[in-house]
Amino acid sequence: xxxxxxxxxxxxxxxxxxxxxxxxxxxxxxxxxxxxxxxxxxxxxxxxxxxxxxxxxxxxxxxxxxxxxxxxxxxxxxxxxxxxxxxxxxxxxxxxxxxxxxxxxxxxxxxxxxxxxxxxxxxxxxxxxxxxxxxxxxxxxxxxxxxxxxxxxxxxxxxxxxxxxxxxxxxxxxxxxxxxxxxxxxxxxxxxxxxxxxxxxxxxxxxxxxxxxxxxxxxxxxxxxxxxxxxxx
Amino acid sequence: xxxxxxxxxxxxxxxxxxxxxxxxxxxxxxxxxxxxxxxxxxxxxxxxxxxxxxxxxxxxxxxxxxxxxxxxxxxxxxxxxxxxxxxxxxxxxxxxxxxxxxxxxxxxxxxxxxxxxxxxxxxxxxxxxxxxxxxxxxxxxxxxxxxxxxxxxxxxxxxxxxxxxxxxxxxxxxxxxxxxxxxxxxxxxxxxxxxxxxxxxxxxxxxxxxxxxxxxxxxxxxxxxxxxxxxxxxxxxxxxxxxxxxxxxxxxxx
Amino acid sequence: xxxxxxxxxxxxxxxxxxxxxxxxxxxxxxxxxxxxxxxxxxxxxxxxxxxxxxxxxxxxxxxxxxxxxxxxxxxxxxxxxxxxxxxxxxxxxxxxxxxxxxxxxxxxxxxxxxxxxxxxxxxxxxxxxxxxxxxxxxxxxxxxxxxxxxxxxxxxxxxxxxxxxxxxxxxxxxxxxxxxxxxxxxxxxxxxxxxxxxxxxxxxxxxxxxxxxxxxxxxxxxxxxxxxxxxxxxxxxxxxxxxxxxxxxxxxxxxxxxxxxxxxxxxxxxxxxxxxxxxxxxxxxxx
Numbered sequence: 096x097x098x099x100x101x102x103x104x105x106x107x108x109x110x111x112x113x114x115x116x117x118x119x120x121x122x123x124x125x126x127x128x129x130x131x132x133x134x135x136x137x138x139x140x141x142x143x144x145x146x147x148x149x150x151x152x153x154x155x156x157x158x159x160x161x162x163x164x165x166x167x168x169x170x171x172x173x174x175x176x177x178x179x180x181x182x183x184x185x186x187x188x189x190x191x192x193x194x195x196x197x198x199x200x201x202x203x204x205x206x207x208x209x210x211x212x213x214x215x216x217x218x219x220x221x222x223x224x225x226x227x228x229x230x231x232x233x234x235x236x237x238x239x240x241x242x243x244x245x246x247x248x249x250x251x252x253x254x255x256x257x258x259x260x261x262x263x264x265x266x267x268x269x270x271x272x273x274x275x276x277x278x279x280x281x282x283x284x285x286x287x288x289x290x291x292x293x294x295x296x297x298x299x300x301x302x303x304x305x306x307x308x309x310x311x312x313x314x315x316x317x318x319x320x321x322x323x324x325x326x327x328x
Numbered sequence: 329x330x331x332x333x334x335x336x337x338x339x340x341x342x343x344x345x346x347x348x349x350x351x352x353x354x355x356x357x358x359x360x361x362x363x364x365x366x367x368x369x370x371x372x373x374x375x376x377x378x379x380x381x382x383x384x385x386x387x388x389x390x391x392x393x394x395x396x397x398x399x400x401x402x403x404x405x406x407x408x409x410x411x412x413x414x415x416x417x418x419x420x421x422x423x424x425x426x427x428x429x430x431x432x433x434x435x436x437x438x439x440x441x442x443x444x445x446x447x448x449x450x451x452x453x454x455x456x457x458x459x460x461x462x463x464x465x466x467x468x469x470x471x472x473x474x475x476x477x478x479x480x481x482x483x484x485x486x487x488x489x490x491x492x493x494x495x496x497x498x499x500x501x502x503x504x505x506x507x508x509x510x511x512x513x514x515x516x517x518x519x520x521x522x523x524x525x526x527x528x529x530x531x532x533x534x535x536x537x538x539x540x541x542x543x544x545x546x547x548x549x550x551x552x553x554x555x556x557x558x559x560x561x562x563x564x565x566x567x568x569x570x571x572x573x574x575x576x577x578x579x580x581x582x
Numbered sequence: 583x584x585x586x587x588x589x590x591x592x593x594x595x596x597x598x599x600x601x602x603x604x605x606x607x608x609x610x611x612x613x614x615x616x617x618x619x620x621x622x623x624x625x626x627x628x629x630x631x632x633x634x635x636x637x638x639x640x641x642x643x644x645x646x647x648x649x650x651x652x653x654x655x656x657x658x659x660x661x662x663x664x665x666x667x668x669x670x671x672x673x674x675x676x677x678x679x680x681x682x683x684x685x686x687x688x689x690x691x692x693x694x695x696x697x698x699x700x701x702x703x704x705x706x707x708x709x710x711x712x713x714x715x716x717x718x719x720x721x722x723x724x725x726x727x728x729x730x731x732x733x734x735x736x737x738x739x740x741x742x743x744x745x746x747x748x749x750x751x752x753x754x755x756x757x758x759x760x761x762x763x764x765x766x767x768x769x770x771x772x773x774x775x776x777x778x779x780x781x782x783x784x785x786x787x788x789x790x791x792x793x794x795x796x797x798x799x800x801x802x803x804x805x806x807x808x809x810x811x812x813x814x815x816x817x818x819x820x821x822x823x824x825x826x827x828x829x830x831x832x833x834x835x836x837x838x839x840x841x842x843x844x845x846x847x848x849x850x851x852x853x854x855x856x857x858x859x860x861x862x863x864x865x866x867x868x869x
Contacts, residue, residue: 174578412762
């Protein structure tokens with residue numbers, strides 16, 4: 096264990112920030128699970144409850160951002176502390192977006208387009224499952240401060256994209272065969288897209304965690320590496 | 329960015345007061361025309377280290393130095409080097425602003441020349457140039473004959489910087505130059521340090537980490553007489569390589 | 583807890599202490615003032631230009647202090663000229679060069695002890711060393727040398743203290759600008775220490791001007807009919823003259839002694855005032 100801060104209030108503030116992030120993470124995690132469940136079962140009530148949770152998530156985003164600002168103002172954080180706070184600010188933005196996506200899925204459930212259950216839900220669930228893997232790994236990486244897990248999360252995002260492409264192709268063929276109404280097909284397509292987006296956000300979280308723990312900025316690195324003018328700053 | 333040359337090259341430098349060794353084999357290449365900050369806890373040897381760079385350390389009773397410090401490749405501890413002449417090449421600004429109380433502002437600026445022999449005919453020009461260089465000219469141009477000590481603390485410190493640059497040194501050493509002055513004056517002096525960094529090699533000791541982060545290009549962290557880490561300031565304060573550095577700059581003092 | 587009446591004991595103690603301190607200031611001042619007023623009243627009838635410009639006489643009404651006054655000034659000037667440069671130089675050595683060496687420490691302890699040696703011992707030393715051994719005779723020079731020796735420890739200690747009070751930061755600033763030790767001492771340290779050195783010198787000169795015992799031993803005469811005209815001249819000084827008058831049987835001479843005391847005190851005050859003005863002039867340059 097690294098030693099604690101001499102200023103105990105600072106130590107407590109950083110711990111509180113971590114606690115708040117965990118609470119927000121749990122909330123978002125519940126929303127994702129609920130959205131999947133509601134989609135499978137067509138449980139409109141659960142979908143509506145989950146939409147309500149999104150307000151809490153939004154509220155927490157604002158509060159944690161403000162708390163980070165306060166710590167920065169008062170403590171002029173540097174090094175690992177600074178990276179942790181910057182990562183926290185990125186994390187809350189991504190968590191809020193995941194929450195929005197989950198809420199959107201729930202909205203689609205409450206609209207009850209015909210043919211969503213069970214056929215549509217089955218089509219999407221593979222994407223949802225792959226996305227959940229990414230999100231699980233990213234969140235565990237945060238809780239356990241594991242850089243390796245964060246990298247696994249980023250790698251797992253490829254599976255989500257594959258599942259999404261597969262689901263899209265299936266949808267397209269079913270729609271062109273006339274098995275699926277065009278309206279329903281588009282709705283299911285957009286739900287699949289939402290899960291794919293959640294995984295993207297979780298990837299961003301994993302990148303923020305790697306930055307916080309290891310000071311590596313791995314965002315867009317394949318693109319930057321191949322950029323024509325390699326002006327390293 | 330990596331095109332800067334080395335001004336002062338320190339290798340295997342030990343320094344002691346009597347039996348008490350305060351610096352343990354420091355190796356460091358101080359880049360030319362950049363601001364280098366020295367940080368570390370009290371008693372880590374950062375001030376002693378600074379004083380080894382212009383041979384002020386040896387003025388203290390029972391102080392000894394081992395190792396080499398090269399200024400542009402020439403060892404300043406070589407037998408042929410006169411420490412008095414060396415100090416005209418490596419100027420120093422101290423913690424407490426110390427203008428000579430019996431001297432006027434203009435005389436204080438010229439102090440280096442007055443003390444060491446003679447004031448040339450173009451003394452007025454020199455005074456104006458140095459005071460402009462120290463960003464003090466506008467504030468004192470109408471009272472150059474007033475005592476240096478009649479100025480405010482921050483002005484006094486800038487006067488001392490003007491005094492130091494009058495002898496046209498290559499290197500300016502500053503020992504906690506802002507620790508005795510208020511925040512506004514500190515901002516002025518920091519701004520000045522930044523500007524002077526264009527033309528001079530500056531080494532600043534500070535116990536204010538934020539200040540080191542604000543003013544320096546490179547930062548060295550010393551602890552218990554050893555150089556723990558020396559790196560680009562932005563790197564050191566965002567991602568230090570050593571756990572000791574991380575603990576110190578984030579405020580984990582055990 | 584913060585009521586006034588609970589703190590009344592403390593307030594009484596505070597007032598009591600204040601009154602004791604005030605008394606400590608007033609009582610010596612009153613005694614001194616009484617003495618001076620008493621002497622001034624006694625001597626007033628003889629105080630005149632004639633008294634100051636006349637030579638001693640067997641007739642009390644015609645006796646004056648001129649040779650003693652001139653002698654005092656002569657001896658004091660010589661004392662200052664000898665003691666101040668030597669004293670300051672010694673202080674500079676002790677404070678700037680010999681710092682922390684054991685020789686300097688031993689010298690310093692001895693100097694402090696010398697300041698406590700009774701002045702008559704210095705008189706005997708002067709008699710043996712200057713009057714006899716160096717062959718100066720009972721002269722102004724021998725007296726000046728003896729008194730210089732007497733005040734040297736005070737001058738050295740006061741100068742040393744003044745030099746010590748010059749902040750190390752100024753010395754460092756000077757070295758940092760590439761000045762040598764000599765340049766630093768001459769242009770930075772000594773000008774700053776000057777007011778302190780002057781203060782010490784004032785005190786020591788004041789002491790020397792009132793000294794009687796060593797000069798009796800060295801051989802000041804009480805009856806001079808001419809002015810000292812050179813370093814080898816015999817001499818009188820005011821304290822000796824006053825002392826001599828007080829030993830005469832005629833009561834009129836006591837009045838002369840009182841008038842002589844007033845003259846001596848005036849000379850002392852004038853010298854002090856001059857020195858204080860000089861000191862303030864230098865101090866004003868420092869803020």
